[in-house]
Amino acid sequence: MFCAVAGTGSISSKGDCLNMRVTFLGTGDAGGVPVYGCECKACERARTDESFRRRPCSALVEAGNTRILIDAGLTDLAERFPPGSLSAILLTHFHPDHVQGLFHLRWGIVDRIPVYAPPDSDGCADLYKNPGLLDFYQLSKFNALTIGELTLTPLPLIHSKVTFGYAIEDTEGHRFAYLTDTVGLPPKTESFLKEWMPESVALDCTHPPQSETPRNHNDLAIALTIAKKLTPANIWLTHISHDMDNWLSSTALKQTKSIQIARDSMAIQLPIAKEHPNQGCLGA
Numbered sequence: 001m002f003c004a005v006a007g008t009g010s011i012s013s014k015g016d017c018l019n020m021r022v023t024f025l026g027t028g029d030a031g032g033v034p035v036y037g038c039e040c041k042a043c044e045r046a047r048t049d050e051s052f053r054r055r056p057c058s059a060l061v062e063a064g065n066t067r068i069l070i071d072a073g074l075t076d077l078a079e080r081f082p083p084g085s086l087s088a089i090l091l092t093h094f095h096p097d098h099v100q101g102l103f104h105l106r107w108g109i110v111d112r113i114p115v116y117a118p119p120d121s122d123g124c125a126d127l128y129k130n131p132g133l134l135d136f137y138q139l140s141k142f143n144a145l146t147i148g149e150l151t152l153t154p155l156p157l158i159h160s161k162v163t164f165g166y167a168i169e170d171t172e173g174h175r176f177a178y179l180t181d182t183v184g185l186p187p188k189t190e191s192f193l194k195e196w197m198p199e200s201v202a203l204d205c206t207h208p209p210q211s212e213t214p215r216n217h218n219d220l221a222i223a224l225t226i227a228k229k230l231t232p233a234n235i236w237l238t239h240i241s242h243d244m245d246n247w248l249s250s251t252a253l254k255q256t257k258s259i260q261i262a263r264d265s266m267a268i269q270l271p272i273a274k275e276h277p278n279q280g281c282l283g284a
Ligand SMILES: [Zn+2]
Pocket: 029, 030, 057, 095, 097, 098, 181, 239
């Protein structure tokens, strides 16, 4: 799934890459693609070609021996991550498509797993009451946390539940921001990011352009406005719905070197080589 790109990343004597790498494990909205029972073009395409499927939105961020899973909506976490393979789980918020994988994982009988989450006293269902092997820790906005070789700063977002995006930095100063689920950005988060200047950003783009401002998630117009304000070198649109996929098939959104559509299993290595920006995207 992953191979290093020449000229990027530092390799330790053990062969581990010391710089940050990010793998999009899931890039779908709550219904995913294909949507159950839907016969639209995007859903039919995803049924016949696995590479077009969109699973619950989540990502794995790695640097050296540090492996952090952002969001736990995938329901096969136990198969993907053998005991001891994750340093921590980081939650953006407690909507089911971001935490449903925890309901199975919690009954494991291995070492405890730290789960860092925004201060949402409701959580999701009985996760707090019956955490099993999960140790929940509450984060507070703009208070940075260091886990192994990565430093993470929680950034408030605008969503129907208390939600944090994350500004993530590796030990060599490479900066990546993960911003979903959200519609627009709160002013303080926007100012933080403008000053912090991430080189790469993953951004909620659930909907194609809408006639009215959406309530909970970015549409393409809002996502592009954010991209323009933050001007990162690279931006990956994620949390994508089947409507957005259909729109993308019918309208040629110019995928510039700086704005790209994330796909499940796509991996990026920071820093991304300036002369060949697309090589930052390592195939599935
Ligand atoms: Zn979501």
